[in-house]
Amino acid sequence: xxxxxxxxxxxxxxxxxxxxxxxxxxxxxxxxxxxxxxxxxxxxxxxxxxxxxxxxxxxxxxxxxxxxxxxxxxxxxxxxxxxxxxxxxxxxxxxxxxxxxxxxxxxxxxxxxxxxxxxxxxxxxxxxxxxxxxxxxxxxxxxxxxxxxxxxxxxxxxxxxxxxxxxxxxxxxxxxxxxxxxxxxxxxxxxxxxxxxxxxxxxxxxxxxxxxxxxxxxxxxxxxxxxxxxxxxxxxxxxxxxxxxxxxxxxxxxxxxxxxxxxxxxx
Amino acid sequence: xxxxxxxxxxxxxxxxxxxxxxxxxxxxxxxxxxxxxxxxxxxxxxxxxxxxxxxxxxxxxxxxxxxxxxxxxxxxxxxxxxxxxxxxxxxxxxxxxxxxxxxxxxxxxxxxxxxxxxxxxxxxxxxxxxxxxxxxxxxxxxxxxxxxxxxxxxxxxxxxxxxxxxxxxxxxxxxxxxxxxxxxxxxxxxxxxxxxxxxxxxxxxxxxxxxxxxxxxxxxxxxxxxxxxxxxxxxxxxxxxxxxxxxxxxxxxxxxxxxxxxxxxxxxxxxxxxxxx
Numbered sequence: 290x291x292x293x294x295x296x297x298x299x300x301x302x303x304x305x306x307x308x309x310x311x312x313x314x315x316x317x318x319x320x321x322x323x324x325x326x327x328x329x330x331x332x333x334x335x336x337x338x339x340x341x342x343x344x345x346x347x348x349x350x351x352x353x354x355x356x357x358x359x360x361x362x363x364x365x366x367x368x369x370x371x372x373x374x375x376x377x378x379x380x381x382x383x384x385x386x387x388x389x390x391x392x393x394x395x396x397x398x399x400x401x402x403x404x405x406x407x408x409x410x411x412x413x414x415x416x417x418x419x420x421x422x423x424x425x426x427x428x429x430x431x432x433x434x435x436x437x438x439x440x441x442x443x444x445x446x447x448x449x450x451x452x453x454x455x456x457x458x459x460x461x462x463x464x465x466x467x468x469x470x471x472x473x474x475x476x477x478x479x480x481x482x483x484x485x486x487x488x489x490x491x492x493x494x495x496x497x498x499x500x501x502x503x504x505x506x507x508x509x510x511x512x513x514x515x516x517x518x519x520x521x522x523x524x525x526x527x528x529x530x531x532x533x534x535x536x537x538x539x540x541x542x543x544x545x546x547x548x549x550x551x552x553x554x555x556x
Numbered sequence: 557x558x559x560x561x562x563x564x565x566x567x568x569x570x571x572x573x574x575x576x577x578x579x580x581x582x583x584x585x586x587x588x589x590x591x592x593x594x595x596x597x598x599x600x601x602x603x604x605x606x607x608x609x610x611x612x613x614x615x616x617x618x619x620x621x622x623x624x625x626x627x628x629x630x631x632x633x634x635x636x637x638x639x640x641x642x643x644x645x646x647x648x649x650x651x652x653x654x655x656x657x658x659x660x661x662x663x664x665x666x667x668x669x670x671x672x673x674x675x676x677x678x679x680x681x682x683x684x685x686x687x688x689x690x691x692x693x694x695x696x697x698x699x700x701x702x703x704x705x706x707x708x709x710x711x712x713x714x715x716x717x718x719x720x721x722x723x724x725x726x727x728x729x730x731x732x733x734x735x736x737x738x739x740x741x742x743x744x745x746x747x748x749x750x751x752x753x754x755x756x757x758x759x760x761x762x763x764x765x766x767x768x769x770x771x772x773x774x775x776x777x778x779x780x781x782x783x784x785x786x787x788x789x790x791x792x793x794x795x796x797x798x799x800x801x802x803x804x805x806x807x808x809x810x811x812x813x814x815x816x817x818x819x820x821x822x823x824x825x826x827x828x829x830x831x832x833x
Contacts, residue, residue, distance in 0.1 A: 327709075
């Protein structure tokens with residue numbers, strides 16, 4: 290009797306979360322299916338023999354090549370990487386700026402949709418895939434890498450610029466227009482100065498990101514440190530490859546530190 | 557009456573603008589040299605013809621049944637590499653997160669100072685996380701392809717290593733920035749570390765942890781396509797082969813598949829985050 294009374298006072302039990310359970314089950318089966326379908330050869334990965342050969346492989350990296358001549362070539366590789374990233378970002382800033390005008394709806398809805406579609410396509414193809422495509426037109430070397438970075442980053446910056454322009458308060462430009470300024474002058478003296486700080490910070494952020502990308506872009510043959518790494522690895526010159534990897538890590542760490550320090554100094 | 561003197565001066569700041577412009581050009585020159593910037597090579601008759609032929613072969617995209625079957629297989633392999641890599645990364649990241657979180661320190665109770673052994677272990681774990689994530693996944697993949705040969709194993713391991721570093725770092729940050737009141741109370745009243753984690757920390761941070769994990773899974777899919785270009789299997793490897801054979805129709809079809817795959821991963825990730833987080 291007593292038990293019945295309490296159960297009558299209890300709120301109804303929550304429904305079992307079937308949807309959630311089904312979702313979790315689906316996720317678990319996705320993981321299971323992934324491992325099964327890849328048919329990874331775990332034994333080949335973790336037998337004593339495989340581990341010994343992997344250790345041998347790792348040991349062949351030491352000591353890293355430190356000859357002055359080689360360090361000079363690494364310095365050239367770093368300079369190439371930095372040039373690719375800076376130039377690629379610069380071109381992207383120019384093109385992105387131009388595409389941002391139609392993409393922010395200044396020339397009608399139709400052009401806005403069309404440009405945004407173009408920017409989406411540019412953006413959704415990763416830098417490395419762009420590099421592999423540009424190799425066909427531009428040949429092996431840093432120029433292909435520059436164009437690849439420019440293509441992807443144009444998509445990113447164009448979209449960000451367009452959003453920045455669209456979100457500006459329109460009063461300043463409207464005031465100039467009402468008082469007789471031409472559309473171009475009104476844009477350059479009212480809209481652009483308002484949006485410029487944000488646009489510049491987007492470009493700097495993207496440049497930082499592109500330095501990181503440019504270090505590895507070369508593994509498909511698009512110049513910079515990545516191309517050196519690929520070259521030495523394919524000749525089994527492990528000690529040289531080790532130096533290149535260390536240079537990559539140092540470059541990225543330096544860029545991270547510089548950006549951290551700059552952000553602190555500017556904020 | 558307007559006389560020339562009534563007109564506003566041309567541009568009061570033109571000195572500065574001109575100087576900045578010239579300085580910019582002077583800085584640009586070494587960059588152009590360093591990256592061998594030669595746009596005219598694009599217009600060279602021979603390479604232009606090759607590029608045009610390649611572009612012309614884009615349409616129509618390849619759509620034979622045989623090709624579509626292979627593309628579907630490669631797409632599944634890409635998803636599988638990302639999923640398997642993420643699962644292994646989680647296996648590595650969760651213990652390292654537990655080791656790295658200062659909030660689960662028992663020796664800190666009351667004194668607010670960690671025992672030296674625990675402090676050393678924590679710092680070592682943090683450094684390990686830094687090393688794991690600072691080598692780019694593509695470089696890991698290049699190395700693993702040398703060890704294990706071409707194929708998905710290299711991609712899975714590359715994602716597992718890099719992402720365990722990233723996940724471990726971000727998990728630790730999420731756990732330490734969430735409200736630590738419950739955890740501190742549990743630990744101060746004698747609860748074990750695991751109990752404090754499960755009942756104090758996890759409920760506070762679960763949503764954010766899940767949402768970050770799903771976001772990373774999405775990144776892993778994009779990453780596994782890119783790693784295919786160094787031979788780590790999946791859609792990227794197929795795309796690389798088609799590019800080397802200048803088979804534009806196949807490249808075009810695979811680019812479309814790739815864009816659709818990314819869009820689908822984005823959709824699924826949004827759906828999962830809405831449901832689970």
